[in-house]
Each structure stands twice: as C-alpha cells, then as structure tokens.
Amino acid sequence: MQWLEVVVLALIQGLTEFLPVSSSAHLLLVPLFTDWPDQGLAFDIAVHFGSLLAVLAYFRQDIARLARAWISSLVNGDKSAEARLAWAVLLATIPVGLVGLLVKSYIEDHMRSGVYMGYSLIVFGLLLGWADWRYSRRVKTGDRDDSSLCKSEYQLSVRQITGIALAQILALIPGTSRSGITMTAGLLLGLTREASARFSFLLSIPVIALAALLQSVEIIGEPQAVRFDHLLVGTAISAISAYACIHWFLILIKKLGMQPFVIYRLLLGGYLIYLFS
Template structure:
C-alpha cells in the first residue's frame, strides 16, 4: 500500500464508523474512483482497532464506572443505573454476535453488491428520519425540567434492550449502518437522541472487539507481508478521526437532529444504485 492509500482509507474508516451513514458503503466507493487494490485483512483490523481505541478513550470514565457497577452488581448484588446499563451492553451484544458467526459467509458472498447497499441506505435512512421525527414530537410534550430525564440510557427496560439488540442484528446487512440502526431503535423505543447515540457507541465496543478478534483469527492463515509502520499510522489516524467524529456528532445532533444524515443517506443510496444498476 502507498501512504496516500493508508491516509485516505484510515480517515474514511474513522469518520464513518460511528456516523449513521455506513462505513462499508463509503469504502465501496474507493475502488470506483481509484485503481487501488484491496487493502487486505491486516489493514482492516488496524483501522477497526483504531476506532475501538477512540470509543474507549472517549467514554473512558463511563466505562470505568460501568465496570465497577457491574462488578458490584455481580458479586455484591448492588443495583444501580450504571449496573443496569453495563448489563444492557452485554446482553444486547449476544444476538449480533451469534448472528454474525452464523451468517458471516452468506453476507460476504451474497449481500455486498452496490445496489443492495444503496437500497439499504435509503430504506434504513427513511426509518431513521421517521424515528427522529417521532422523537421531536415526543420532546415537545416534555417540560424543560423533564427533557433531561425523557429517555435516559441508564433506565433501559428489558423491552428496550431486546428491541435495540434485535435491531443491531440488522446492521449485518451491508449499507444499514450499525450506529444508524441502533440509534433508530433507541429513538423508536423512547430514548433521547443523545442517549440513543451514547448507548450505540457503548454497544460498538464489544461488537468491534469481537469482529477484530475474528478477523485476527482469519489473518493467521493469510500469507501476506505486513508493513508495521503503515499499520500503526492507519490505527492512529483512524483513532484520532473517530474520536473527533464522536465528539462532534454528539454536539451536532443536539441542534440539528438526524435529518442531515438522513438526507445524506438518501443521496448516497441513490448514487450507489445509479452506479451499480
């Protein structure tokens, strides 16, 4: 790989991993505008590891609190909102983990066409827009003092956890966007925009970690040279861009909501269908 490839692909991964716009759809566009070869499994692992480092770094205080609360809940029986959230993250990861193992081969060989991704972007983009519109209506019914409590991730019910967990399975469909579908489910199930996004980001930690672990196992049997310096730069650049993306996304949705991302998804989806049909 050339250095320009490393920089651009790492930036694309970092900037799109946590936005509700599908990172896989953006990476699909790269070979259309360039003649670059496939970056290889080692590079995929490196940039995903960078995204993982970013979300862990951004939510480091939350993760520390959730870990302590989970331990207190497990070994001492102490109940709290943080313990409930920690358990929610764990339980909501189980369905997508099992589905990923069972359907991985089929998805990779049958569902990665540009047209398929285009329709996924549009369909799930419209669903996100509808969910955000419903949330806006619900928000108007809350008083100013109630708005901060109008759907917190620390008060997730069993129904909400199951709903978001099942929605996350849909993220296996290329073009859906894992963050997009989990935020959509959160909004439809009564969470705020910020709570839906934060829960989605926390859910990404075990999901990305499991995916990277599975890819690492596959890498063992892949005969290729690994340029360590380029992998390190890709990891660092992916981490920095992903960290910035999380920060600005959480600020942006407070003011503008999800509609800018919905419009972008519709345009990108239509473009992919045009290119590949």
C-alpha cells in the same frame, strides 16, 4: 500500500464508523475512483482497532464506572444503574454476535453489491428520518412530555434494551449502519437523541472487538506481509478522526437532529444504485 491510501482509508473508517451513514458503503466507493489494491485484513484490523481506541478513550470515565459496577454485581450482587448498563451492553451484543456467525458467509457472498447497499441506505435512512421526526414531534407538540423521555443510557428499561439489541441484528445487512439502526431503535423506543447515540457508541465496543477478533483468527490462517508503520499510522488516524467524530456528532444532533444524515444517506444510496444498476 502508499501513504495516501493509508490516510484516506483510515479517515473513512474513523469518520464513518460512528455516524449513521454506513462505513461499508463508503469503503465500497474507494475502488471505483482509484486503482488501489485491496488493503488486506491486517490493515482492516488496525483501523477498526483505532475506532475501538477512540470510543474507549471518549467514554473512559463511564467505562471505568461500568467495569467496577459489573465486577461488583458478580461479587456482591450490585444492582446499581451502572451495573445494569454494563450487563445491558454485554447481553445486547449476544443476538448480533450469534446471528452474525450464522449468516456471515451468506452475506459476504450475496449481499455486498452496490445496488443492495444503495437500497439499504435509502430504506433504513427513511426509517431513521421517520424516527427522528416522530421524536421531534413528541417533544414540540407535547404528545409526550419531554420529562418522560429516557434522557440517559443509565435509565434504559429492559424493553428498550431488548428492542435495541434485536434491531442491531439488522446492522448485518450491508448498507444499514450499525450506529444508524441502533439510534433509530432508540428513538422509536422513547430515548432522546443523545441517549440513543451514547448507548449506540457503548454497544460498539464489544461489537468492534469481536469483529477484530474474528478477523485476527482469519489472518492467522493466511499470513500476510505487512508494514507495521502503515498499521500504526492507520490506527492513529482512525482513532483521532473517530474521537473527533463522536464529539462533534453528539453536539450536532442536539442542534440539527438526524435529518442531515438522512438526506446524505438518500443521496449516497441513489448514487450507488445509479452506479451499479
């Protein structure tokens, strides 16, 4: 790998991991416009680890509270909001983890085409747009009092947690976007935009960690020559760009909502269908 490849690929990972636009679809575009070789599993793990570091750093205070409350729930039967949220994040990861293990090979063999990703971007982008429009309408017209909306991830009900956990399974479909489908489910289940996004980001922690672990197991069986300076720089760039992305995304959705991302998904999806049809 050249340094330009390191920077570009790390930026793509960092900027798209937490946006509702599908990081896999963007990485698919790289070989179309370059003659770069495959970056290898080691680099994939490094940039995913960078994204993980970003979300851990951004939510470090919340995570510390959740960790203490989770341990307390095991030792003392703590039933606080923090303990419930900690269990929610862990339990909501189980469905996508189990299904992912079952269908991983099938997805890699049959569902990673550009056309397939293009249609996924469009279909789930339209669903996100409808969910966000429905949320805006509830707030503006008074169909549902704003005070009744779930404004914090600490207020999630069992029904909302279950719905988002099941929706996260759809993220296994290439082009869907894990953050996009979980935010869509959150909006449809009565969460505010900010609560949907924050819970989606917390859910990413065990998902990214498990994905990196699986990739690490694969690389053990297929040792590769790696440049550790590339891995370190890639991790750093991914972490910094992902951290900035989380920060600005939470600010942006308060002002503009999800519609700019919906439009982007429709354009990108159409472009992928055009390229690969």
